Amino acid sequence: MRKIEEVLRLSAQGKSVRVISRETGVSRPSVATYLEKAAEHEIGWPLPEGMDVQALEQLLFAAVETPKICARQGCTQILDQQPRGRPARYCSAVCRVTTHRRRKRGPVIAEVHFGSASTRNRSEERSWMVKLRRDNDELIVVIGQSRDGAQRLASRLNTTARPTKAMDATRPVRSGSRVHWMACSPSLTSPK
Secondary structure (H helix, E strand, O other), X not given: OOOHHHHHHHHHOOOOHHHHHHHHXXXXXXXXXXXXXXXXXXXXXXXXXXXXXHHHHHHHHOOOOOOOEOOOOOOOOEOOOOOOOOOOOOOOHHHXXXXXXXXXXXXXXXXXXXOOOOHHHOOHHHXXXXXXXXXXXXXXXXXXXXXXXHHHHHHHHHHHHOOOOOOOOOOOEEOOOOOEEOOOOOEEOOOO
16 A cells, blocks of 8 residues: 555655655655645645545546557457557457558569679670669569660560559559559669
């Protein structure tokens, strides 16, 4: 049981937090917390009429917890409190999977870059590479191409990756290799 009543009585006598801590055996941070909470609720010594120690403790330290709601957009399910482990963010596996599948990702873009001429003794004219890029992910498709060959390949990749009118442009389309292709635009990066 907390010694709130005794702390308030000694504080009303003008004693410091250190002295109150020594006399009551309550740690200094706890004494300071008791006094702060009492000041917030404008409670001093003597206690108001009809208030006992249990009512005072409940008033000062009542835990106000708002219920946590599922993180999926549109779901209003209240989450169960778990005694151990990481707190849950979703009410069910369905909400979790639905949220992760709806993440918006940028388009897949085929880019042409100038590679290194020193690698494998390539000449500068055959040092171009083609990369596929989406957000922060990139994949080198081919290295050691001429500039014209790399541009043709990037153009073909970009036109192949564009959704057709029959496809829904708002949803990613799954291809046979399980890559989500979206509308793409060609880009070219020249050597410096």
